[in-house]
Amino acid sequence: MNLIDIGVNLAHDSFDADRDAVMQRAAAAGVHQMIVTGASVEGSRKAIELARAHPGRLFATAGVHPHHAADLTEAALAELKDLAREREVVAAGECGLDYFRDFSPRDLQRRAFGWQLEVAASTGKPVFLHQRDAHDDFLAILREHMAGLAGGVAHCFTAGPKERDAYLELGLHIGITGWICDERRGMHLREVVQGIPADRILLETDAPYLLPRDLKPAPKSRRNEPHLLPHIAAAVAAARNESTETLARTATENTRRLFRLI
Numbered sequence: 222m223n224l225i226d227i228g229v230n231l232a233h234d235s236f237d238a239d240r241d242a243v244m245q246r247a248a249a250a251g252v253h254q255m256i257v258t259g260a261s262v263e264g265s266r267k268a269i270e271l272a273r274a275h276p277g278r279l280f281a282t283a284g285v286h287p288h289h290a291a292d293l294t295e296a297a298l299a300e301l302k303d304l305a306r307e308r309e310v311v312a313a314g315e316c317g318l319d320y321f322r323d324f325s326p327r328d329l330q331r332r333a334f335g336w337q338l339e340v341a342a343s344t345g346k347p348v349f350l351h352q353r354d355a356h357d358d359f360l361a362i363l364r365e366h367m368a369g370l371a372g373g374v375a376h377c378f379t380a381g382p383k384e385r386d387a388y389l390e391l392g393l394h395i396g397i398t399g400w401i402c403d404e405r406r407g408m409h410l411r412e413v414v415q416g417i418p419a420d421r422i423l424l425e426t427d428a429p430y431l432l433p434r435d436l437k438p439a440p441k442s443r444r445n446e447p448h449l450l451p452h453i454a455a456a457v458a459a460a461r462n463e464s465t466e467t468l469a470r471t472a473t474e475n476t477r478r479l480f481r482l483i
């Protein structure tokens with residue numbers, strides 16, 4: 222199997238001690254390539270450094286997560302624009318709106334989101350999107366910019382059919398994580414993924430977050446890792462009534478096409 226993890230926070234400090242081992246375990250499980258999420262200016266710079274050290278295996282995104290929207294000053298935005306143009310960067314973001322946690326004031330979240338969609342448009346790269354409990358505002362801002370964008374992915378999709386269909390209609394891809402393995406919160410996703418066309422589905426772990434809850438035996442560490450992507454692929458494939466091999470092949474093709482990977 223050959224899988225690409227489109228969302229792994231490999232620059233996260235929880236991987237500092239054993240990042241190479243994490244990458245080796247991933248490769249041994251068939252996850253040979255990964256897109257390292259940039260969620261702050263500093264984190265994006267680290268993601269680019271990682272991608273530069275592992276050409277063809279790691280790629281980066283450059284963006285500021287809505288949690289950090291208050292940090293995206295005009296000076297930081299200028300830095301982010303430069304980072305987004307780097308060769309290793311295959312998408313602008315992670316950007317979007319998160320009204321669930323509200324770590325940054327909502328008006329600043331909306332401003333940071335609009336700015337980053339402009340960055341995405343100016344680079345011609347797709348956009349890596351995060352949305353939680355903010356669907357209406359998110360959609361309104363996205364619609365204003367969509368014509369200038371080279372596509373994108375609604376990453377870590379956890380919402381329902383209404384949100385799915387709105388994103389599909391905008392031409393977006395949908396990223397599915399191990400949330401689908403969560404028997405308390407993720408069961409609805411088993412139906413949601415049935416309605417995602419084969420050419421729009423992407424797979425991601427969002428590691429170190431979102432450890433799949435149905436691993437047997439349960440691992441000692443709560444840290445999620447990219448080597449668990451085949452486990453997520455199997456859950457998504459079962460829900461879609463297709464083989465894991467078929468889903469892996471289409472998700473990998475979709476990833477290469479959307480992010481123009483080499």
Ligand SMILES: [Zn+2]
Pocket residue numbers: 315350351352376377
């Ligand atoms: Zn996210």
